[in-house]
Amino acid sequence: MFKLLVTTTDPTLSYNIAHQMEESVPEQMEETNNGLVQTTVEDKAIKPNTAEGRGYLKNCLLGAVAGLLIAAAYVILRDLLDVRIKSAEELSQRYDVPVLGSIPAFTTGKRNAAGKKKYKERGENKMAKKANNPFARTLISNANMDPAQKFRIEEAYKSIRTNIMLSILKKGCKTIVVSSGSPAEGKTTTTINLAISIAQADQRVLLIDCDLRKPKMHHYFGVSNAPGLTNYISDSVKNNGPKTDLYSIIHRTEFPNLSLLCAGSIPPNPAELLGSEPMAEFLQQISRDYDYVIIDTPPLNVVSDALPIIRESDGVVIVVRANGSTHPEVQKVMESLEFIDAKVLGFIYNFCRR
Numbered sequence: 060m061f062k063l064l065v066t067t068t069d070p071t072l073s074y075n076i077a078h079q080m081e082e083s084v085p086e087q088m089e090e091t092n093n094g095l096v097q098t099t100v101e102d103k104a105i106k107p108n109t110a111e112g113r114g115y116l117k118n119c120l121l122g123a124v125a126g127l128l129i130a131a132a133y134v135i136l137r138d139l140l141d142v143r144i145k146s147a148e149e150l151s152q153r154y155d156v157p158v159l160g161s162i163p164a165f166t167t168g169k170r171n172a173a174g175k176k177k178y179k180e181r182g183e184n185k186m187a188k189k190a191n192n193p194f195a196r197t198l199i200s201n202a203n204m205d206p207a208q209k210f211r212i213e214e215a216y217k218s219i220r221t222n223i224m225l226s227i228l229k230k231g232c233k234t235i236v237v238s239s240g241s242p243a244e245g246k247t248t249t250t251i252n253l254a255i256s257i258a259q260a261d262q263r264v265l266l267i268d269c270d271l272r273k274p275k276m277h278h279y280f281g282v283s284n285a286p287g288l289t290n291y292i293s294d295s296v297k298n299n300g301p302k303t304d305l306y307s308i309i310h311r312t313e314f315p316n317l318s319l320l321c322a323g324s325i326p327p328n329p330a331e332l333l334g335s336e337p338m339a340e341f342l343q344q345i346s347r348d349y350d351y352v353i354i355d356t357p358p359l360n361v362v363s364d365a366l367p368i369i370r371e372s373d374g375v376v377i378v379v380r381a382n383g384s385t386h387p388e389v390q391k392v393m394e395s396l397e398f399i400d401a402k403v404l405g406f407i408y409n410f411c412r413r
Contacts, residue, residue: 074105142385147408150379153386154393159226159376159405160219162249163212164412165204198251198279216256219407223257226404227373232346234372235353235404240360240388244380245409247275250355253376253407258317262350265309267320269368270357271329274322282310287323288341295337305345318349329357334367342371359392366399374404381411 081103144150147158227233237253239246251266258264267288268276277284286308294302310319326332345352354372356365369375377392396403 142387143382144379144384144386144389144408145382147406147411150389150406150408154389154406156393156403157222157405158408159222160215161381161408161411162215162219162245163208164381164410165208165212198248198255213256216252219253220256220260223253223374223376223404224260229373232349233351233374234342234346235351236356236365236369236372236375237353237378238356238365238369238375238392239358239378239380240384240392241358242361244358244378244384246358246378247279247355249378249407249409250353251276251279254351254353255314255317257351257353258314261316263316263318263348264351264353265318265320265345265349266312267352267354268322269333269354269365271322271326271332271364272357272362274325276319276355277321280310280312280319282319282321284321285324287321289323289326289332291323292332292335292337292341293326295341305341330362330364330367333364338368339371342368359395360388363395366395369396369401370399372402374402376404376407378407378409380409383410 147161150156151158223235227235237246237250247270254264254266266276268274268284269288271289274284274287286303291303291305291308308320308323310321312319332338342352354368356368359365375396377389379389393403
């Protein structure tokens with residue numbers, strides 16, 4: 060069986076060609092085969108009313124409409140499935156917790172100059188290399204950036220400082236814990252810059268690194284991590300032998316009114332140490348000498364080390380990264396804090412772009 064299809068731009072021309080072949084082809088085949096093959100036409104040629112090519116524009120329009128619908132569906136689904144936090148207003152409205160302030164995103168050409176110099180002198184090339192990272196977060200006072208941008212960031216920290224001070228109406232020392240949901244949200248840098256800002260308000264501030272698994276604060280100030288907090292807590296429960304003197308391991312920084320207590324030797328049981336009775340006694344003892352104790356802790360969704368300290372503190376501040384932190388992460392943090400009946404002072408919306 061043979062099927063004949065004729066396509067031209069003219070319906071009449073297509074019909075005439077097909078009709079002629081319909082009549083001539085059977086005769087030619089019978090002559091070629093000396094009558095041995097009988098050829099019949101099953102379906103006669105049909106004259107089309109319009110040319111098939113005229114539907115091209117219609118198909119193009121249908122394709123364009125379909126493309127627009129698919130693009131619109133993609134945009135809608137992307138917004139529905141994108142659970143990243145995109146604004147400070149979104150935070151405060153969803154969780155009914157105030158946003159203490161927003162820190163603009165910035166990059167810098169150097170880390171703390173004093174810390175960089177000391178680590179180079181000690182031959183710690185890894186840290187020196189990190190100090191030269193142009194995208195490393197750093198202390199605002201030592202940042203190499205546009206003066207106008209630096210001013211905006213400093214004012215943002217001052218605004219956060221004021222909001223925190225007004226949130227804790229208490230005489231004596233105030234203990235504030237800073238944490239986040241996940242790593243890489245700028246928590247440690249934010250904690251240090253916040254402590255510097257409070258110290259600049261003529262308040263005696265002790266900054267404590269309680270991220271006992273991955274301590275970082277000693278890098279910023281160019282001091283040794285040990286001996287530190289863990290060494291003092293461990294020695295305090297010893298019945299005999301030399302003990303670490305607390306005030307000998309507290310470092311004075313280049314910033315007036317600001318002191319630093321590093322994490323110390325990494326212990327095998329960070330959560331148990333931070334939740335121990337000696338730790339509570341330490342915080343009570345140290346509160347006599349300072350107006351504010353600012354504590355940096357590990358991310359709450361990674362480990363639960365910070366929960367005992369948060370429970371005993373005067374409040375916790377949660378650092379959230381713009382377009383990085385997600386609602387499920389923040390929701391999990393809030394549930395953990397609600398479980399221990401913690402006082403949440405508010406969010407710091409970090410890396411925001413305006």
